[in-house]
Amino acid sequence: MATQLEMVKVFTKQLELCKVKPHETVIVLTEGDIRADYGEAFLLAAREMGANSFLINVPLRETRVMKSMVGRTAIAGNLPVIDTLKKADIVIDLMGMLFSHEQNEICATGTRMLFVREPFDILAQNMPSPELRARVEYGEKLLGAAKTMHITSDNGTDVTYELGQYRVMTQYGYTDEPGRWDHMGTGQVLSQGVDGKVNGKVVIAPGDAIVAFKRHVERPVELTIRDGYVTSIDGEGIDAAMMKDFMDSYNDPRAYAISHIGWGLLPSAKWYSNIITKTRDAEIGVNMLSWHGNVLFSLGPNTELGGNNDTACHLDIPLRRHTLKLDGQTIVENGKMMIPEMAA
Numbered sequence: 001m002a003t004q005l006e007m008v009k010v011f012t013k014q015l016e017l018c019k020v021k022p023h024e025t026v027i028v029l030t031e032g033d034i035r036a037d038y039g040e041a042f043l044l045a046a047r048e049m050g051a052n053s054f055l056i057n058v059p060l061r062e063t064r065v066m067k068s069m070v071g072r073t074a075i076a077g078n079l080p081v082i083d084t085l086k087k088a089d090i091v092i093d094l095m096g097m098l099f100s101h102e103q104n105e106i107c108a109t110g111t112r113m114l115f116v117r118e119p120f121d122i123l124a125q126n127m128p129s130p131e132l133r134a135r136v137e138y139g140e141k142l143l144g145a146a147k148t149m150h151i152t153s154d155n156g157t158d159v160t161y162e163l164g165q166y167r168v169m170t171q172y173g174y175t176d177e178p179g180r181w182d183h184m185g186t187g188q189v190l191s192q193g194v195d196g197k198v199n200g201k202v203v204i205a206p207g208d209a210i211v212a213f214k215r216h217v218e219r220p221v222e223l224t225i226r227d228g229y230v231t232s233i234d235g236e237g238i239d240a241a242m243m244k245d246f247m248d249s250y251n252d253p254r255a256y257a258i259s260h261i262g263w264g265l266l267p268s269a270k271w272y273s274n275i276i277t278k279t280r281d282a283e284i285g286v287n288m289l290s291w292h293g294n295v296l297f298s299l300g301p302n303t304e305l306g307g308n309n310d311t312a313c314h315l316d317i318p319l320r321r322h323t324l325k326l327d328g329q330t331i332v333e334n335g336k337m338m339i340p341e342m343a344a
């Protein structure tokens with residue numbers, strides 16, 4: 001358990017990284033009693049910095065007890081709340097608006113937004129820094145200039161992405177630019193293949209994780225990918241069966257679309273972090289998403305990168321020991337970062 005004093009200290013540092021100024025408006029958004037202690041600590045931190053700060057709290061969504069539904073939020077259609085959030089200089093989102101139309105609308109007005117949800121010790125352990133930002137922005141340059149990405153592994157992954165249609169997105173855990181979203185505790189760079197132009201095979205091997213399940217797979221799962229969609233999920237263990245049934249349960253063919261692709265750049269996160277801290281890594285799973293050298297493969301929506309697939313089924317799948325090349329240049333080799341500017 002963290003004391004409120006510790007939280008205020010960490011969140012003050014966070015708001016300083018976000019370059020919150022005394023005249024700015026900081027709105028903290030919470031749902032029900034989720035992370036109410038973070039809300040209070042952020043407000044105290046903002047107040048001490050001289051910012052105009054207040055909290056918006058909305059009732060818990062009934063569907064939250066059901067399966068993961070990305071992009072469906074407790075403020076959908078709530079225009080008074082959405083309009084107020086647009087007036088903030090920065091929104092501290094303790095609810096989770098990623099993949100929602102509301103988030104895109106609010107950020108489009110120039111409001112910057114920081115998503116914070118992970119247990120406190122993980123946030124403190126993954127405290128962002130300008131050095132992390134420099135690594136991530138170096139990756140942004142390389143990914144933004146590339147036309148093709150080729151990913152392979154000894155286990156049989158061999159998949160090619162054509163690039164160029166979608167923007168590159170950075171995550172380094174804080175945000176000081178108008179309209180920019182980020183997620184505290186993460187460090188990664190990502191983009192999206194050209195519509196219909198992802199082909200090959202991805203083999204999810206033991207030790208790779210399916211973040212939505214908070215689980216590392218134990219038996220290989222082989223995904224066949226044709227023209228931007230998974231066309232078959234094969235494997236003998238529980239992992240393939242669970243993945244197939246989970247995705248089928250959404251009754252949405254767009255769940256099978258290939259989503260964002262990129263790599264993790266956060267040295268404080270390890271692929272096994274959530275095994276060690278099992279009970280405390282129970283939210284988004286930032287350590288799983290961002291550990292340094294993972295190839296972050298994903299399925300489902302692409303609205304965060306400007307696409308129009310807003311399926312509620314999203315699977316992030318960080319891959320170990322994969323090799324990623326951009327236009328023939330090796331970026332990650334067998335899970336190891338090969339570019340000095342992005343090394344740990």
Ligand SMILES: [Fe+2]
Nearest residue numbers: 260298315316
């Ligand atoms: Fe994702």
